[in-house]
Amino acid sequence: MDKRERVEAALTGKKLDRVPVSAWGHFFNKEVTVDGFVSSMLDFQEHYDWDYMKMQARYTYHFEDWGAVVTQSGRPGDWPVIEKLPVTRPEDWTRLRIQKPREGVLGSMIHAAEGIRVGLGGKTPCIMTVFSPLMIAHMMAGDTTGTLLRHLREERESLKAGMEVIAETFRLFVAELRKTGIDGIFYATKQANDDFMGAAEYQAFARPYDEQVLSAAKGFPFVMLHLCMDKIHLKEMADYPVTMVHWDPTLKGNPSYTEARALTGDRVALGGGPSRPTLAQGSPAELKGELKTILTDAGDRHFLLGPGCSVLIAETLEENLRILRNAPEEYQDY
Ligand SMILES: [Zn+2]
Numbered sequence: 153m154d155k156r157e158r159v160e161a162a163l164t165g166k167k168l169d170r171v172p173v174s175a176w177g178h179f180f181n182k183e184v185t186v187d188g189f190v191s192s193m194l195d196f197q198e199h200y201d202w203d204y205m206k207m208q209a210r211y212t213y214h215f216e217d218w219g220a221v222v223t224q225s226g227r228p229g230d231w232p233v234i235e236k237l238p239v240t241r242p243e244d245w246t247r248l249r250i251q252k253p254r255e256g257v258l259g260s261m262i263h264a265a266e267g268i269r270v271g272l273g274g275k276t277p278c279i280m281t282v283f284s285p286l287m288i289a290h291m292m293a294g295d296t297t298g299t300l301l302r303h304l305r306e307e308r309e310s311l312k313a314g315m316e317v318i319a320e321t322f323r324l325f326v327a328e329l330r331k332t333g334i335d336g337i338f339y340a341t342k343q344a345n346d347d348f349m350g351a352a353e354y355q356a357f358a359r360p361y362d363e364q365v366l367s368a369a370k371g372f373p374f375v376m377l378h379l380c381m382d383k384i385h386l387k388e389m390a391d392y393p394v395t396m397v398h399w400d401p402t403l404k405g406n407p408s409y410t411e412a413r414a415l416t417g418d419r420v421a422l423g424g425g426p427s428r429p430t431l432a433q434g435s436p437a438e439l440k441g442e443l444k445t446i447l448t449d450a451g452d453r454h455f456l457l458g459p460g461c462s463v464l465i466a467e468t469l470e471e472n473l474r475i476l477r478n479a480p481e482e483y484q485d486y
Pocket residue numbers: 378379380381460461462
């Protein structure tokens with residue numbers, strides 16, 4: 153099987169020659185420019201020969217067009233610093249306007265996705281990172297400030313006005329991505345977990361915005377829902393309109409793949425892999441142990457291996473990325 157056949161078979165539950173594998177993480181010093189983003193993705197692919205690519209877009213791209221001021225040190229391991237948040241007061245949500253997908257920072261991301269697809273020459277399925285509207289709102293209000301949850305409980309109408317603008321902006325953005333010929337999106341939420349909010353509240357407040365964005369992804373063969381963090385709401389989100397659900401099964405309160413199959417049946421592919429600390433800096437024995445457990449639990453079809461969550465490539469051992477890359481051949485019998 154070539155990469156495309158293998159990934160398509162994994163997404164649709166057909167028999168595989170082996171489970172497809174990939175890895176992803178930030179290149180903070182490169183992703184700040186379009187050319188740097190494109191070349192970092194193509195170089196990483198060239199180096200490891202992954203089966204599929206999650207385009208690790210600039211961390212703050214989702215909300216820079218709404219007035220965020222972001223600085224970066226230029227060092228590969230340094231997180232960007234958000235100097236000015238787009239939202240501090242409730243009325244700031246009502247001032248947001250829908251952004252056009254071909255303009256500004258969003259436009260540069262469409263341009264980069266096109267460049268990456270062309271650079272891959274059609275051989276490697278590739279998907280673009282898109283955050284959920286609630287995750288974007290959380291980042292816009294400062295994800296350590298508590299502002300978002302305060303507005304959600306006390307200033308809900310203002311927040312809803314902002315959420316509608318964010319969701320429509322990204323519905324349009326995903327529709328534009330459809331025109332680029334890439335294979336799909338990596339749709340991430342860091343808020344669908346019990347540590348952030350209960351499942352009933354997430355479903356009532358956030359799900360309609362998720363569905364608005366995902367409505368534009370219909371027709372994409374590869375739509376990966378990434379449920380970030382511990383205690384994820386897999387049960388409530390098992391029917392999301394996606395082709396794959398991905399999470400870190402090693403985190404506290406998260407389901408195993410066997411447990412997840414009981415909820416999702418054969419409707420979607422499942423995905424995930426070793427925890428971020430183990431993949432980044434774990435010993436070879438620790439990493440191999442996690443990989444064996446995961447691959448045994450996941451089985452030999454309808455599954456795509458990758459990191460449990462994105463790593464920082466500059467702080468991840470090359471040896472560990474090689475162990476991940478070779479795990480399907482080493483630990484699974486076909
Ligand atoms: Zn994550």
